Amino acid sequence: MTKTQGAAVLGLRGVRKSFGDHIVIDGIDLDVHRSEVICIIGPSGSGKSTLLRCMNFLEEYDGGEVVINGRLLGYSQDAGGKRVRDRDVVVDETRRGVGMVFQHFNLWPHMTALENVTAALRLVKQMPKAAADALGAEMLAKVGLSDKAGQYPARLSGGQQQRVAIARALAMQPSIMLFDEPTSALDPELVGEVLQVMRGLAAEGMTMVVVTHEMGFAAEVADRVVFMDAGRIVEQGPPSSLFGAPSHPRLRQFLETWRQRNAGFATLMSGAADQHLREGNQIHAR
Numbered sequence: 001m002t003k004t005q006g007a008a009v010l011g012l013r014g015v016r017k018s019f020g021d022h023i024v025i026d027g028i029d030l031d032v033h034r035s036e037v038i039c040i041i042g043p044s045g046s047g048k049s050t051l052l053r054c055m056n057f058l059e060e061y062d063g064g065e066v067v068i069n070g071r072l073l074g075y076s077q078d079a080g081g082k083r084v085r086d087r088d089v090v091v092d093e094t095r096r097g098v099g100m101v102f103q104h105f106n107l108w109p110h111m112t113a114l115e116n117v118t119a120a121l122r123l124v125k126q127m128p129k130a131a132a133d134a135l136g137a138e139m140l141a142k143v144g145l146s147d148k149a150g151q152y153p154a155r156l157s158g159g160q161q162q163r164v165a166i167a168r169a170l171a172m173q174p175s176i177m178l179f180d181e182p183t184s185a186l187d188p189e190l191v192g193e194v195l196q197v198m199r200g201l202a203a204e205g206m207t208m209v210v211v212t213h214e215m216g217f218a219a220e221v222a223d224r225v226v227f228m229d230a231g232r233i234v235e236q237g238p239p240s241s242l243f244g245a246p247s248h249p250r251l252r253q254f255l256e257t258w259r260q261r262n263a264g265f266a267t268l269m270s271g272a273a274d275q276h277l278r279e280g281n282q283i284h285a286r
């Protein structure tokens with residue numbers, strides 16, 4: 001069975017969201033199937049974060065439907081068929097299956113790594129301390145941080161903090177994980193360790209939606225890449241077609257800008273390497 005033949009964990013139908021009269025999400029349809037990894041790319045301001053936030057009702061969408069594991073998120077029909085917002089306890093219940101990782105890790109500074117991971121287990125799931133600690137330790141091990149359980153966030157690198165944030169989301173045993181530019185706030189040398197953890201999750205079959213500018217990661221890990229512009233999905237497909245044969249002009253322009261920026265860097269680096277060699281040769285010539 002291919003991934004797309006399984007049940008949809010998350011389904012969006014005609015989702016819309018405006019801030020005042022600014023339409024930010026303009027009718028989005030998207031199904032995410034079990035074990036699928038979807039990477040969302042697109043220019044800044046195209047609505048990627050807002051879309052992700054609608055997927056767990058951090059933003060209340062104004063139109064369309066977000067369905068998680070078969071349940072409409074955030075709203076019900078009243079007796080007259082009118083849509084009414086669910087009470088917060090009902091919303092929380094529905095979105096408990098959705099884990100989210102943000103660009104800024106948002107760890108509690110006064111709690112250790114383990115306490116950060118177990119806080120919601122204790123408070124939301126009412127899990128006894130021993131069981132929460134055991135599960136928390138297991139999740140920290142999964143992100144390679146068993147030895148940091150007792151550390152406070154200020155003593156951890158950005159990459160380690162983000163891995164704690166991933167462990168915290170995983171501890172709730174979500175059926176889908178959403179990542180909003182999880183490596184954008186990191187020093188470049190710390191990006192790899194976070195992507196490595198995400199690669200591991202994908203390999204284990206975790207269902208994931210990842211907003212990212214890491215095109216290499218998207219090309220390697222995504223089953224499907226979705227390109228957004230101005231609140232719409234402009235093009236989507238497997239990485240090979242989206243990156244290899246983009247058809248929409250806006251996507252081609254977006255990828256071209258990205259290539260130029262990276263090509264500029266590559267030229268600079270090879271220039272530096274040339275100079276290094278020349279200097280080396282001069283030393284040898286002397």
Ligand SMILES: Nc1ncnc2c1ncn2[C@@H]1O[C@H](COP(=O)(O)OP(=O)(O)O)[C@@H](O)[C@H]1O
Nearest residue numbers: 019022024042043044045046047048049050051
């Ligand atoms: N809370 C908000 N209030 C008003 N406008 C917002 C709010 N959040 C986002 N926007 C606007 O919505 C648009 C899309 O933002 P966002 O979803 O953050 O895009 P992206 O993540 O693709 O950069 C932007 O024009 C942004 O200014």
Ligand SMILES: [Mg+2]
Nearest residue numbers: 048049050181
């Ligand atoms: Mg964003």
